[in-house]
Amino acid sequence: MGVFMNSRILSTLFLCAFFGCTLEPKYETPDVSITTQWKNQQETEILTPRYENWWDVFEDCVLADLIKRAIENNQDLIAASERVEQARDIANISRSKLFPWLTLPLGYSNQEVLTQLYGPGLPSSQFVTREHQLEYSLPLTMSYEVDLWGKIRSSYKSADLGAKARQDAYDAALLVITTELANAYFQTRILDAVTSTYESILQTRRKTQEIYSSRYEGKLADYGQVAFSDQELDQTESLYSEVKQQRAVFENMIAVLLGSTPSEFHLNPMPLIELPPQIPEGVPASALARRPDIAEQQLLMQSIHALLGVAYAEYFPALDLEGGLGVISPLSQYFFKGLSFFWSIGANLTELIFDGMARYYKVQLTWSQFRESVARYRQTVLNAFQEVENSLSNLQWLQKRMDSISHAVESAKINQKISNDQYTYGVISYLQVAEKEREVLDNDLIYLTLLSFRYMNTVQLIRALGGGW
Numbered sequence: 001m002g003v004f005m006n007s008r009i010l011s012t013l014f015l016c017a018f019f020g021c022t023l024e025p026k027y028e029t030p031d032v033s034i035t036t037q038w039k040n041q042q043e044t045e046i047l048t049p050r051y052e053n054w055w056d057v058f059e060d061c062v063l064a065d066l067i068k069r070a071i072e073n074n075q076d077l078i079a080a081s082e083r084v085e086q087a088r089d090i091a092n093i094s095r096s097k098l099f100p101w102l103t104l105p106l107g108y109s110n111q112e113v114l115t116q117l118y119g120p121g122l123p124s125s126q127f128v129t130r131e132h133q134l135e136y137s138l139p140l141t142m143s144y145e146v147d148l149w150g151k152i153r154s155s156y157k158s159a160d161l162g163a164k165a166r167q168d169a170y171d172a173a174l175l176v177i178t179t180e181l182a183n184a185y186f187q188t189r190i191l192d193a194v195t196s197t198y199e200s201i202l203q204t205r206r207k208t209q210e211i212y213s214s215r216y217e218g219k220l221a222d223y224g225q226v227a228f229s230d231q232e233l234d235q236t237e238s239l240y241s242e243v244k245q246q247r248a249v250f251e252n253m254i255a256v257l258l259g260s261t262p263s264e265f266h267l268n269p270m271p272l273i274e275l276p277p278q279i280p281e282g283v284p285a286s287a288l289a290r291r292p293d294i295a296e297q298q299l300l301m302q303s304i305h306a307l308l309g310v311a312y313a314e315y316f317p318a319l320d321l322e323g324g325l326g327v328i329s330p331l332s333q334y335f336f337k338g339l340s341f342f343w344s345i346g347a348n349l350t351e352l353i354f355d356g357m358a359r360y361y362k363v364q365l366t367w368s369q370f371r372e373s374v375a376r377y378r379q380t381v382l383n384a385f386q387e388v389e390n391s392l393s394n395l396q397w398l399q400k401r402m403d404s405i406s407h408a409v410e411s412a413k414i415n416q417k418i419s420n421d422q423y424t425y426g427v428i429s430y431l432q433v434a435e436k437e438r439e440v441l442d443n444d445l446i447y448l449t450l451l452s453f454r455y456m457n458t459v460q461l462i463r464a465l466g467g468g469w
Contacts (some may be wrong), residue, residue, distance in 0.1 A: 022150025023316075024157075024309030027302060030374045032381050034284050040392035041281070054467045055182060057277050062270070063185050066258065067178050073259030074177055080170040087163035094159040097152045100144035100321075107137035139326030139342075146319040154309030161306060165299035171292035177257060179463040184253045186455040189272035190448055191247040196271050197444050198240040204437065205233040225429075232434060273451070275402075276458040281392055282465065284385065290466025291384055297377040304370045311363040317351035384464065391461035398457065402450045409447055412440045 051057055055067055071077065147153055209229040215221035255265035281287070288294055324344040352359075419436040422428045 021148065022154055022309045023312035024150065024154050024306055027305045029298070030301070030377060032288075032378055034288065034381075036283070038281055038284065038392055039389055040396060050468070054462050055178065057279070057462075058182075063182060066185060066254065067181055069258045070177060070181050071174065074257055075259055077170070077173060077177060080173040084163070084166045084170050087159075087166035091156065091159035091163045094152075094156040097145070098147065098156065100142050103141050103143075105137075105139060105141065107135070107139075109135045135328070137326065137328045139324050139328075142321070142323040144321045146321060148319055149309075149313035149316045151310050151313035154306045154313070158303045158306035158310070161299050161303035165296045165303060168292045168296035168299060172296060175292060175463055175467045178467075179459050181254060181257045183456055183459045184250045184257065185267075186272065186276075186459070187452060188247055188250040188254065188267060189270050190452045190455065191243055191250065192269040193271035193273050193451075194243050194445065194448050195240070195247065195269070197441065197448070198236060198243060201236055201437070201441055202233070202240060205229070205236050208434075209233050228434070232438075272455075273448075275451070276455050279458060279461050279465070281388065281461070284388075287388060287465050288381060288384060290468050291464075292466065294377070294380050294384060297373070297380045301370065301373045301377055304366065304373050307366050308363070308370065311359070311366045314352075314359045314362065317349050320348045320350070322346045322348070387464035388461065391457050391464055394457040395454065395461065398450055398454045402447065402454065405443060405447045405450060409440070409443045412436070412443045416440050 053064070053067075055063055145152065209226075209232075212221055212226045212229045216223055216226045251265065251267050252262035254267065255262040258265065322344075323346070324342070326342060328340050328342060416433075416436040416439070419428060419433050423433045
């Protein structure tokens with residue numbers, strides 16, 4: 001009867017160890033309220049083909065080349081890639097505990113032993129003999145913790161999910177860095193357009209300043225007009241310098257994103273005045289599935305949930321198996337008969353009796369960490385909706401503002417042409433002409449500023465949609 005009971009116990013332990021008994025509670029994905037459409041849904045459907053890389057939608061080979069260089073050389077991306085490798089190594093280390101560990105502790109000893117002999121017929125000088133002992137050992141030992149309650153498997157599962165989360169973290173970093181690079185690139189090009197506008201205005205200001213200086217010297221104009229033209233020229237040069245400064249900052253930002261020093265990088269001027277492409281927003285559920293930060297939070301939740309199996313398994317006994325197999329030499333060179341073989345096997349079943357409620361609080365701690373990860377996941381989803389809605393709203397209102405300012409630019413240019421004709425015939429003064437020129441400049445700058453915001457929000461929408469649609 002005792003043998004039968006022991007067989008049943010051993011069979012149960014064997015089944016638990018090798019057929020996946022775990023104490024992890026059933027995992028259920030937390031509910032998140034997902035609407036069927038965006039609040040700022042575009043009125044007409046935008047038909048844009050899918051691209052392998054989101055930046056191809058801009059059809060800009062310079063941007064594509066810069067992003068390729070950033071992916072290869074950006075130090076933050078390289079660090080994120082190494083973190084992925086580290087997480088995979090940690091998972092593999094955890095996985096190794098599922099298998100027996102074998103060690104080979106080679107042994108050798110060489111010593112002299114004094115032995116005192118007793119017996120009749122022995123001469124008195126040989127009562128004490130000197131023996132030289134050599135000992136060699138070649139054992140192969142095995143240690144293995146039987147995963148009765150799934151503690152090791154749950155630990156490996158948690159580490160494996162953590163490694164996959166690290167991969168999503170890398171994808172999120174890749175999306176952030178590439179969109180930051182695209183944004184800096186477009187801002188640089190728009191500033192080139194602003195610079196070009198200021199350069200044309202400066203030519204007019206310098207020419208006008210020379211004319212009024214000549215007229216003042218010829219006593220054909222008072223000094224007030226000269227002073228006003230000088231003031232207009234100085235203000236424009238100051239604004240021009242400010243734009244050049246802003247461009248240098250964006251150019252340096254691009255250099256660092258490419259993994260280069262700013263002194264080694266230069267981007268040739270390429271004024272940008274074209275509108276960015278319109279990006280289809282898709283449906284909310286698809287946007288959530290594409291965002292790597294949301295996927296990362298989902299995996300982190302599952303990783304922490306798997307640790308619950310580890311925490312609950314601490315309540316149950318641990319079974320350790322030990323064994324050995326090897327050879328050992330005789331104890332003395334005088335009795336050498338050949339090598340001796342040996343083997344051993346054993347098992348230890350250990351149960352913790354009292355721990356001051358440490359295991360209880362470990363379970364509570366793990367549950368708290370899981371609930372925290374659920375809150376982070378839900379907040380990440382809310383942030384995703386906010387980012388998409390903000391970008392859609394901004395793009396809609398920017399389009400309306402740009403339509404209005406485009407009409408204002410055309411009207412200002414017509415008024416400037418009329419004022420130039422009136423000044424040529426002496427109908428109005430230079431002050432009135434300068435005012436019309438200032439209106440044209442102001443409207444051009446407002447348009448380029450809105451264009452800058454338009455590109456920024458287009459890139460932000462792409463990031464909010466997870467880099468695709």
